[in-house]
Amino acid sequence: MRLSDFIVQHLERIVDEWELFARSIAPHTESLNPLQLRAHARSILLAAARDMQTSQTASEQMAKARGEGPEKTPSLDRAAASHGEMRHNVGFDLVQMTSEFRHLRACVIRLWIASLESPDLASLQDMIRFNEAIDEAQAESTEAYAEQVNRSRxxxxxxxxxxxxxxxxxxxxxxxxxxxxxxxxxxxxxxxxxxxxxxxxxxxxxxxxxxxxxxxLGSGLPIEPAPMDMASVAKAAMDEAYAGQPDCTPTLSLLGDSHGIWDRGRIEQMLQNLIGNALQHGGDSRAVTVTVTGGAEQVQVTIHNQGQPIPKEALNTLFDPLVRNASEELGGPPTSLGLGLFIVKEVVIAHQGSIEVSSNDIDGTTFTVILPRVSRAEPP
CATH class of the missing domain: 1.10.287 (Helix Hairpins)
Incomplete structure (x- = not known):
């Protein structure tokens, strides 16, 4: 009997074994009913059987093994993803959930092999297709579980x-x-x-x-643009950043018209983070220069400091959240959550602007922010 037919004919027996195993590893068995323990097993198995009955070329099989093939079993993916979400919600950890698929694979193959009189080449091909389907289901469940973990966090x-x-x-x-x-x-x-x-x-x-x-959580950074002067906000941000740094020497340079339509609170937050970053990683003088340059349709703000340059390998992840720089990783004082530059980038994006950074031993480090004079809030 072909493996796909065997799964359909012995579906209840296989699902019963799934339930027994799930009950044995469940974190709090007494609170879970049979429906929760058997969750999505039937759908996953039936979808796997349907997938095994479809034709598949050698090239498609190789692509699928590398994770590059097209989705041929959307029903399997949906059932597996739902299973991952439910297992997270009822308290299974990731190891417990993935062990269900290991047990399911072993259970089906064991029962099927025992029913065969003489396995042949078609049996081997069936086993390969079944393993592919279970691997796909496990990957989808793991991804959905991880998404639930991230959302809960x-x-x-x-x-x-x-x-x-x-x-x-x-x-x-x-x-x-x-x-x-x-x-x-x-x-x-x-x-x-x-x-x-x-x-x-x-x-x-x-x-x-x-x-x-x-x-x-999927909400872009909200902004409320209104007419404002970038120069006055830059001065206020510098005063705030230097409030507890009386020994520092800030410099503010103004060139051209610095007025525009932006969210004042967000711009000040952005500048405070950039100036604070420059103070933290600047040289012994801790001198920071902020330059505001007004153009025809945009305003450019640069924040410059001397000091140890940013390593080239760190530039690609500089604006990623929760990433520490090398000095902090090596035992330097932890002065932030590693979110400051991430927030800076989010503020710039919300204003439809751009940000770049250059850093070397001779010129120091310079962050350059360019914002259109008129920024509009994205519609809800």
Missing amino acids: DIFLAILGHDLRTPLQAVSMSTELLARKVALDAEALAYVSRIKSGSRHMTAMVGDLLEFVRSR
Whole structure:
């Protein structure tokens, strides 16, 4: 009997074994009903049987083995993806879920081989096709499971970031009131200044975290463009970035008309992150130069610092989220979540602009942001 026919005829027996195995590895068996334990097994098996009955050339088989072939079994992919999502939702871990496919493969082949009187070449071909179908199903389930894990993590981070805002605001307000209402000596004022600087830094980190989660959950960075002056925002961003850095020497250069239609809050966030990055990775002088240049239809902003250049191999991932630079990986002070430049890029994209970076030993590091004078919010 061909393997596809065997699967159809013995479907219930195979699914029964699937359920028994799932029950043996389930994280909390008592709370799962038979329908949940047998989830999608029937659909996966029937889709695999249909796939085995379709013709497949040698070239198509080779392409499929490399993951390059077209989707020939969309019903199998849908059933497997749904299975991965459900297994995540009911508490299976990834190892438990993938072990179901290992057991299913072994169960079907064991029962089928036992039913054969004399296996032939067609039997070997059937086994190859069945393994292909199970591999495809396992890959789809794993991908769907991973997506659920990522979404759960992002939701958790969103809740965490949101809930951290309240205690941080309390710390910041209490520090302000303490400095205003109580006579403090120089040493106490220094402590207050450190608390204010620390709470400001943590607030920025929480803001970056929430923006990262927003993008991960599929919501683009919202902007509310309005007429503004890039020069005044650049000065405000520099003042904020240098508030806790009295020994630093910032320079702001203005060339041409710096007015345009952008989201002031987002632009200030972008500039603070870029200036903070330049301060963190600049040389001993920690001198940062911000230049705003107005053109006919766009405004260019450059942030320059000297210091150790960015390694060439790091340039391609510089704006990726949660990526640390080499000095931090080697034990340097962890000053951020690795989200600052990711947020910068998101702000630039939201304004239909562009950003580039150049870095070498002689010229230092320069980030160049170009924004059209008129940026429009994307329709919801």
